[in-house]
Structure formats: structure tokens, C-alpha cells
Amino acid sequence: MxxxxxxxxxxxxxxxxxxxxxxxxxxxxxxxxxxxxxxxxxxxxxxxxxxxxxxxxxxxxxxxxxxxxxxxxxxxxxxxxxxxxxxFDDAWYTALAGKNSVYGTFAETAAQAIDALGDPDSAGTRRTSEMVAFFRFIEGKMPELLSEWESLRAAGATVVE
Amino acid sequence: MxxxxxxxxxxxxxxxxxxxxxxxxxxxxxxxxxxxxxxxxxxxxxxxxxxxxxxxxxxxxxxxxxxxxxxxxxxxxxxxxxxxxxxFDDAWYTALAGKNSVYGTFAETAAQAIDALGDPDSAGTRRTSEMVAFFRFIEGKMPELLSEWESLRAAGATVVE
DNA sequence: AGGAAGATTCACAAATTTGTGAATTCGGCG
DNA sequence: CGCCGAATTCACAAATTTGTGAATCTTCCT
The missing domain is CATH 1.10.10.10 (Winged helix-like DNA-binding domain superfamily/Winged helix DNA-binding domain)
Structure with missing residues (x-):
């Protein structure tokens, strides 16, 4: 074609x-x-x-x-x-890794709100804590995900090139 | 406090x-x-x-x-x-799932460029194919990641509430 | 060195986005 | 059944972002 x-x-x-x-x-x-x-x-x-x-x-x-x-x-x-x-060949990979750290900073910034709320039992505290935990989880999983991609990538490279 | x-x-x-x-x-x-x-x-x-x-x-x-x-x-x-x-309590979860599908549409849109390029051996084709594969990979992994979060979330829920 | 082609920066113009005030619509209550 | 409070929409104003043309700077070639 x-x-x-x-x-x-x-x-x-x-x-x-x-x-x-x-x-x-x-x-x-x-x-x-x-x-x-x-x-x-x-x-x-x-x-x-x-x-x-x-x-x-x-x-x-x-x-x-x-x-x-x-x-x-x-x-x-x-x-x-x-x-x-x-x-760069790993541009997208890098971009996602960087975006990931955005999730991290977001979580850490929001964590300050938890302190400011004071009351540990309020709905706001519960909601915010949950969100912070969620993004920390995602951030933590990212390296694993990316290294998994690298393995796949390396394995398939010979086929493509 | x-x-x-x-x-x-x-x-x-x-x-x-x-x-x-x-x-x-x-x-x-x-x-x-x-x-x-x-x-x-x-x-x-x-x-x-x-x-x-x-x-x-x-x-x-x-x-x-x-x-x-x-x-x-x-x-x-x-x-x-x-x-x-x-x-919504699952707002962030939902937002990420949605963002995920953005990755998906991006991959599929870019995939059209591969056809247009024609030459299967060109650098552009190789680069683009790799990127499409990457985002498809990320998109595919997302459900797994989110269900893992749900498990963790469910397990920890009793502690928090 | 001098000249020239290309890249970069700067101040400004265009355009898109974002927020406001006034008018409108909507829903409950006397 | 008409008023009253609240939310929404509309047209416009403000502000931020985005892209241009002209000038400047950089680097190579002679």
C-alpha cells in the first residue's frame, strides 16, 4: 500500500x-x-x-x-x-511515568486537607482519605505496570524488528 | 484537633x-x-x-x-x-476508568495513521505501532488494576468505618 | 572575517476560554 | 393561585492562552 x-x-x-x-x-x-x-x-x-x-x-x-x-x-x-x-522511543512510557507523579502530588496535596479538617469521623475526612489512598495505590502500582510492559516489549521486539 | x-x-x-x-x-x-x-x-x-x-x-x-x-x-x-x-464515592475510580478509555480512543485513532503510512518498515510505522501497542496494553491492564483496588478497599473498609 | 540560512525570541494581535450580572425559569408555600 | 426563594441560562466582559511577523541571535560555509 x-x-x-x-x-x-x-x-x-x-x-x-x-x-x-x-x-x-x-x-x-x-x-x-x-x-x-x-x-x-x-x-x-x-x-x-x-x-x-x-x-x-x-x-x-x-x-x-x-x-x-x-x-x-x-x-x-x-x-x-x-x-x-x-x-524519544520511550516518550509515551516516560509521559505516563511523569503523569503518574502528578497523581502522587495530587494525593499528597489533598492529604493536607485531612489535617485541616480535624474531625476524623466527618464525611469529608472519610471521602478525602479514601481518595488519597486510591491515588497512592495507583501511583504505587505504576512501576510494576511499566516494567511489565518492558518485558512484553523486549519479548516482542525481535518479531517487529 | x-x-x-x-x-x-x-x-x-x-x-x-x-x-x-x-x-x-x-x-x-x-x-x-x-x-x-x-x-x-x-x-x-x-x-x-x-x-x-x-x-x-x-x-x-x-x-x-x-x-x-x-x-x-x-x-x-x-x-x-x-x-x-x-x-459520588467512586468518583475518582470512575474518572480514571474514563481517562483510561481516552487512552483507548487515542490508540485507535493513531492506529489509522499506520494504515496511511503504508510502508510497514518505515521508522514512522514502527514508532506508531509501538505507541499504539503501549496504550492498548495500559488500557487492557486498567480493569485488573481497578478490581485490585476494590478488593483492597473492601478489605480495609471495616477498619475505617 | 563576512555572509547567509536557519532557529529563536519578543511584543503584539487573534481567538478561545472563563466568569459575571441581569433576566428567566422552576418549584414550593402561604 | 399568585408570590417568593433558589437555580439556571443568556449575552457580554475580562482574562488567559495561542499564534504571528519582525527582529535578533547562532552557526556553518566560503
């Missing part, structure tokens, strides 16, 4: 839209998806701008954002001035 | 801020946290407005949003016109 630019662009935009709906900023989401489907060697800022139909400045902003998240990296291309951007 | 309104309000606002940073809309986050720490019987729209220092209209909007997410419900208080709002 041949490369269908039209359908590819649609898929990229739709996936970006899903990320956006989940709270991810719009332009970074589009750039991320564009880099995901890119060929080996990544894309230059100019190529990203052209393919998404936005200015170089917007690309730069999105790229800066994605870099702070640590899910893309600059690939200095020898012999050319053009910088190429590439997704 | 007595109820410390000052500290409680701070904890509520900070927790709401964490949710906001994670992509959750601001006002719904604040309302949600306020309801979390509320006493038995929930809060009225007026009480929420006063406690958060915002207009009744803002509360109404936030409440509508939270209702579409299915994490709060109206408690018709007999004998009084005042509607009380209350968090």
Missing part, C-alpha cells in the same frame, strides 16, 4: 485532537503526532511548520514545551545547519 | 491547582475539591459560591460540567428548594 498523505494528515490531526481534549496543549500535540509518524531522522522546524501550516515561531514554542517534558530531542545533523527533531 | 478553615481552604485551592495543571478546567476543579471535603449531605450552589468566592452562574457551569463526567450528583433535599450537590 502507498503512503496516503491525505489520510495520514487526517489521522495526525485527529489524534492530536484527542490529546487536546485530554488537556494537552494544541500545538505541542500536533507537533508530537507529526514527529511520531515521521521517517527516520526526524523533521526540521521548517518541515514541521510546512506540514502543519503554521509559523516557525509556533513550532519553536511547541518544541520548547515538548522538550521540557523530555519526550523529544534535538538531533544535530552533521554537515547541515538544519536541526532535526525526533521523538 | 479543630477544623482549620484557613488551612482547609489552602489545601482545597492547591489541590485544585494540581488538577488544573493536569489539564482539568479550573472552576470544576475547585468545586470538586470543595465537595470532596464537605460534610455529609453535600453543599448547595449558594454555599459553594460563597466558599469559593464566585458567582452562582460560575457554580452552575462547573456543576454542569462535573455532571457530564458523572462524578457528582444532585441530592434533592426533601422539604427545601435548595438542591445539594455531592460527590
Amino acid at each position: 502507498a503512503r496516503d498523505e491525505q489520510a495520514l494528515s487526517t489521522a495526525v490531526e485527529q489524534s492530536a485532537a484527542v490529546l487536546t481534549a485530554a488537556g494537552f496543549p494544541k500545538m505541542p500535540a500536533r507537533v508530537l503526532m507529526a514527529l511520531l509518524v515521521a521517517d527516520e531522522g526526524g523533521l526540521t522546524a521548517a518541515e514541521l511548520g510546512e506540514s502543519l501550516g503554521v509559523s516557525a515561531a509556533a513550532i519553536s514554542g511547541a518544541v520548547r514545551y515538548l522538550r521540557t517534558l523530555g519526550i523529544i530531542h534535538r538531533m544535530p545533523h552533521p554537515g547541515s545547519r538544519r536541526e532535526r527533531w525526533e521523538i | 479543630a477544623r482549620d478553615e484557613q488551612a482547609l481552604s489552602t489545601a482545597v485551592e492547591q489541590s485544585a491547582a494540581v488538577l488544573t495543571a493536569a489539564g482539568f478546567p479550573k472552576m470544576p476543579a475547585r468545586v470538586l475539591m470543595a465537595l470532596l471535603v464537605a460534610d455529609e449531605g453535600g453543599l448547595t450552589a449558594a454555599e459553594l459560591g460563597e466558599s469559593l468566592g464566585v458567582s452562582a452562574a460560575a457554580i452552575s457551569g462547573a456543576v454542569r460540567y462535573l455532571r457530564t463526567l458523572g462524578i457528582i450528583h444532585r441530592m434533592p433535599h426533601p422539604g427545601s428548594r435548595r438542591e445539594r450537590w455531592e460527590i
Whole structure:
């Protein structure tokens, strides 16, 4: 089957839209998806701008954002001035691990409310304690889940590559 | 220890801020946290407005949003016109299950890009396939994780209540 | 060194989101 | 059966976010 630019662009935009709906900023989401489907060697800022139909400045902003998240990296291309951007292979893995720690900070922040409530028998205390316990549980389970994925990934790698 | 309104309000606002940073809309986050720490019987729209220092209209909007997410419900208080709002006890559980399905839709949307790419050996195809597999894995594991939580929750319930 | 191509930053403009006040609707009570 | 209190909706205002164009900086090539 041949490369269908039209359908590819649609898929990229739709996936970006899903990320956006989940709270991810719009332009970074589009750039991320564009880099995901890119060929080996990544894309230059100019190529990203052209393919998404936005200015170089917007690309730069999105790229800066994605870099702070640590899910893309600059690939200095020898012999050319053009910088190429590439997704880390473990980007999604990393993103989820990071998101996980968001759950953790949320739990710990909310735990302060328990102290402030005082009364250990109030409905608010019970509800809040339960929530904190829930997120601590999820956070605690995450490493296990991710290492399980790594095993599967390693096992299946030979098949794919 | 007595109820410390000052500290409680701070904890509520900070927790709401964490949710906001994670992509959750601001006002719904604040309302949600306020309801979390509320006493038995929930809060009225007026009480929420006063406690958060915002207009009744803002509360109404936030409440509508939270209702579409299915994490709060109206408690018709007999004998009084005042509607009380209350968090579902399994709100966070539900929210995560819902978020999970976001992962699922994201994976399925991105899977369309694989078809559009055509070439099964390209770097883009490999990267995208891997990502889709990852999110499908996470989605698949979620029910297991949640049922494990339920067991723990049920086991510990007698201790707390 | 000088020049040039590309990337980045800055101040500002556009657009989307968010919250308010006034009017409306809804439900119970005298 | 009409009033009264409360909640919701609407159109608009405020504010935050997002993207652009012009200028600046960086790095390579001659």
C-alpha cells in the first residue's frame, strides 16, 4: 500500500485532537503526532511548520514545551545547519511515568486537607482519605505496570524488528 | 484537633491547582475539591459560591460540567428548594476508568495513521505501532488494576468505618 | 572575517476560554 | 393561585492562552 498523505494528515490531526481534549496543549500535540509518524531522522522546524501550516515561531514554542517534558530531542545533523527533531522511543512510557507523579502530588496535596479538617469521623475526612489512598495505590502500582510492559516489549521486539 | 478553615481552604485551592495543571478546567476543579471535603449531605450552589468566592452562574457551569463526567450528583433535599450537590464515592475510580478509555480512543485513532503510512518498515510505522501497542496494553491492564483496588478497599473498609 | 540560512525570541494581535450580572425559569408555600 | 426563594441560562466582559511577523541571535560555509 502507498503512503496516503491525505489520510495520514487526517489521522495526525485527529489524534492530536484527542490529546487536546485530554488537556494537552494544541500545538505541542500536533507537533508530537507529526514527529511520531515521521521517517527516520526526524523533521526540521521548517518541515514541521510546512506540514502543519503554521509559523516557525509556533513550532519553536511547541518544541520548547515538548522538550521540557523530555519526550523529544534535538538531533544535530552533521554537515547541515538544519536541526532535526525526533521523538524519544520511550516518550509515551516516560509521559505516563511523569503523569503518574502528578497523581502522587495530587494525593499528597489533598492529604493536607485531612489535617485541616480535624474531625476524623466527618464525611469529608472519610471521602478525602479514601481518595488519597486510591491515588497512592495507583501511583504505587505504576512501576510494576511499566516494567511489565518492558518485558512484553523486549519479548516482542525481535518479531517487529 | 479543630477544623482549620484557613488551612482547609489552602489545601482545597492547591489541590485544585494540581488538577488544573493536569489539564482539568479550573472552576470544576475547585468545586470538586470543595465537595470532596464537605460534610455529609453535600453543599448547595449558594454555599459553594460563597466558599469559593464566585458567582452562582460560575457554580452552575462547573456543576454542569462535573455532571457530564458523572462524578457528582444532585441530592434533592426533601422539604427545601435548595438542591445539594455531592460527590459520588467512586468518583475518582470512575474518572480514571474514563481517562483510561481516552487512552483507548487515542490508540485507535493513531492506529489509522499506520494504515496511511503504508510502508510497514518505515521508522514512522514502527514508532506508531509501538505507541499504539503501549496504550492498548495500559488500557487492557486498567480493569485488573481497578478490581485490585476494590478488593483492597473492601478489605480495609471495616477498619475505617 | 563576512555572509547567509536557519532557529529563536519578543511584543503584539487573534481567538478561545472563563466568569459575571441581569433576566428567566422552576418549584414550593402561604 | 399568585408570590417568593433558589437555580439556571443568556449575552457580554475580562482574562488567559495561542499564534504571528519582525527582529535578533547562532552557526556553518566560503
